[in-house]
Structure formats: C-alpha cells, structure tokens
Amino acid sequence: MAKYLLLKHYRRTGGPTNLPEADIPMDRWTEQEIADHVQFMQDFADQLRERGEYVDGQALSPEGTFVRYGGEGAPPVTDGPFAETKDLIAGWMIIDVDSQERAHEAAAELSAAPGQGGRPIHEWLEVRPLLADVPSTTAE
Numbered sequence: 054m055a056k057y058l059l060l061k062h063y064r065r066t067g068g069p070t071n072l073p074e075a076d077i078p079m080d081r082w083t084e085q086e087i088a089d090h091v092q093f094m095q096d097f098a099d100q101l102r103e104r105g106e107y108v109d110g111q112a113l114s115p116e117g118t119f120v121r122y123g124g125e126g127a128p129p130v131t132d133g134p135f136a137e138t139k140d141l142i143a144g145w146m147i148i149d150v151d152s153q154e155r156a157h158e159a160a161a162e163l164s165a166a167p168g169q170g171g172r173p174i175h176e177w178l179e180v181r182p183l184l185a186d187v188p189s190t191t192a193e
Contacts, residue, residue: 060181089167
C-alpha cells in the first residue's frame with residue numbers, strides 16, 4: 054500500500070484542456086449545487102473507507118497567512134504574496150491504495166463531482182505520492 058495526496062483546487066485551471074463546466078467558480082453555484090457537491094465528496098470518502106483506502110481529507114478555507122522564523126520575538130506574518138495556494142487549494146484527501154493506477158482511478162472518480170447544474174466538473178486533481186521514507190544524506 055502507498056499513500057497519495059489528492060489535491061483539489063478552487064480554480065479549475067490547468068491540465069491539458071479546460072472544459073467550460075469546470076471553469077464556473079463555486080461562488081456562482083446555488084446553495085443546492087454546493088450541497089450536492091459536498092454530499093458527493095462525503096459519499097466518495099465513505100466509499101474509500103469501505104475499501105479501506107481512506108486516510109484523511111479536509112476542505113480548506115481560502116483565508117490564510119504566511120509565517121516564517123524571524124529570530125527572537127513574534128514571527129513575521131503576512132497574508133501574501135502566496136504561491137497562488139491561497140486562491141488555488143480547496144482541499145485535499147489522502148488515500149492509501151495498492152498502486153499508482155488505483156490512485157489515478159480514485160482521482161478520476163473524484164473529478165466527476167457535480168458542479169453548476171449538477172454536471173460533473175471534470176476538475177484536474179493533483180495526485181502526489183507521500184514519501185514512504187525520508188531521504189537520507191551522507192556526509193563525505
């Protein structure tokens with residue numbers, strides 16, 4: 054088994070092609086369309102749980118801050134500029150599956166979440182394996 058991150062995006066841009074139904078922002082959906090989308094996500098997570106493949110997942114708020122170490126005292130904090138993640142990353146799901154092919158299958162299923170008008174949004178999801186082992190360095 055290997056763990057993969059399925060990364061969802063607010064903006065449905067990227068990938069080889071963009072479909073019109075994938076480019077309609079969620080803030081233009083009706084309350085029912087949003088509820089249907091969220092229900093699809095919950096049902097999909099339940100299916101993964103039944104298969105023993107679900108690890109965790111969360112939706113993210115578009116709000117956030119950048120923080121770094123700045124020496125003694127309070128750390129510097131800013132609300133940007135971000136590497137577009139504040140406006141881009143909508144949420145994530147971690148799955149534990151038998152193969153990369155299965156991770157791709159799961160991502161494709163998730164891509165069919167309904168959007169405006171109940172049509173699948175065909176969003177591109179980023180699929181990334183989690184490191185199983187931390188790379189080591191050898192000092193010479």
